[in-house]
Amino acid sequence: MTYTVNCSILLTELPLLERPAAAKAAGFDAVEFWWPFATSVPTDKETTEFETAIKDAGVQLTGLNFNAGNMPGGDRGLVSWKGRCSEFKDNIDVVAGIGERLGCKAFNALYGNRQDEFSPEEQDELAVKNLAAAAAGVARIGGTVLLEPVSGAPKYPLLTAEDALKVIARVKAESGAQNIKLLADFYHLAVNGDDVESVIENHAKDFGHIQIADNPGRGAPGTGTLPLGEWIARSRELGYDGYIGLEYKEPQETAFSWAIRQRANAN
Numbered sequence: 001m002t003y004t005v006n007c008s009i010l011l012t013e014l015p016l017l018e019r020p021a022a023a024k025a026a027g028f029d030a031v032e033f034w035w036p037f038a039t040s041v042p043t044d045k046e047t048t049e050f051e052t053a054i055k056d057a058g059v060q061l062t063g064l065n066f067n068a069g070n071m072p073g074g075d076r077g078l079v080s081w082k083g084r085c086s087e088f089k090d091n092i093d094v095v096a097g098i099g100e101r102l103g104c105k106a107f108n109a110l111y112g113n114r115q116d117e118f119s120p121e122e123q124d125e126l127a128v129k130n131l132a133a134a135a136a137g138v139a140r141i142g143g144t145v146l147l148e149p150v151s152g153a154p155k156y157p158l159l160t161a162e163d164a165l166k167v168i169a170r171v172k173a174e175s176g177a178q179n180i181k182l183l184a185d186f187y188h189l190a191v192n193g194d195d196v197e198s199v200i201e202n203h204a205k206d207f208g209h210i211q212i213a214d215n216p217g218r219g220a221p222g223t224g225t226l227p228l229g230e231w232i233a234r235s236r237e238l239g240y241d242g243y244i245g246l247e248y249k250e251p252q253e254t255a256f257s258w259a260i261r262q263r264a265n266a267n
């Protein structure tokens with residue numbers, strides 16, 4: 001099983017700490033999360049409860065987002081957010097600590113929305129420094145920072161794979177960091193009008209992670225028109241050997257019907 005269940009967008013009928021066990025009960029061995037706490041530095045109690053929920057469920061945490069601010073309120077990351085730099089920096093050690101204790105090595109750093117009061121150049125300058133610091137922070141545990149083009153956020157500047165790859169190249173050139181990679185979310189790329197086939201052909205072997213949802217609707221595979229199975233198969237042929245993140249919205253009862261059908265067909 002190469003799927004990892006995104007427990008921040010799926011199984012939301014359940015309290016957050018019950019979702020890893022529900023993913024396991026649905027037949028999955030791996031989960032990923034957006035930042036699960038309200039602040040960059042949660043209390044020890046909060047961190048322990050989160051880690052215990054994952055360990056007790058018997059699943060592997062495969063991915064964790066850095067604190068991205070108030071996501072329901074429209075925030076999409078602190079990386080380029082002038083005024084919240086120290087919060088992002090403080091978050092790095094906490095993320096690396098959770099990663100170390102749970103054996104998680106992939107950390108998604110959402111870039112952040114454009115701010116009217118600063119120029120894109122000023123924000124990009126900060127982002128490069130913050131991404132380099134994040135890469136250095138997770139390097140000690142063999143971790144990789146992921147950078148993700150996102151849709152549906154009007155002020156988020158990374159829309160295509162190329163947008164993210166340019167930032168990644170700049171971070172590498174300016175800091176020497178090598179552990180920063182593209183998170184190819186096929187749903188976001190497709191919605192933003194990127195040429196997903198070409199992105200796969202040109203970059204699949206260097207993807208840091210793949211996530212999927214169908215379009216329209218950001219639902220389960222098969223609810224829309226995207227050829228997700230073909231895109232995954234081609235990425236595999238070209239050398240991508242990581243997890244596939246299930247990052248879609250679907251009620252718990254039907255969330256994994258497609259996977260159950262897939263498993264039945266394979267037997």
Ligand SMILES: O=C(O)C(=O)CO
Pocket residue numbers: 034065076108110148150151185247
């Ligand atoms: O904000 C989103 O939609 C994401 O995919 C965050 O990882």
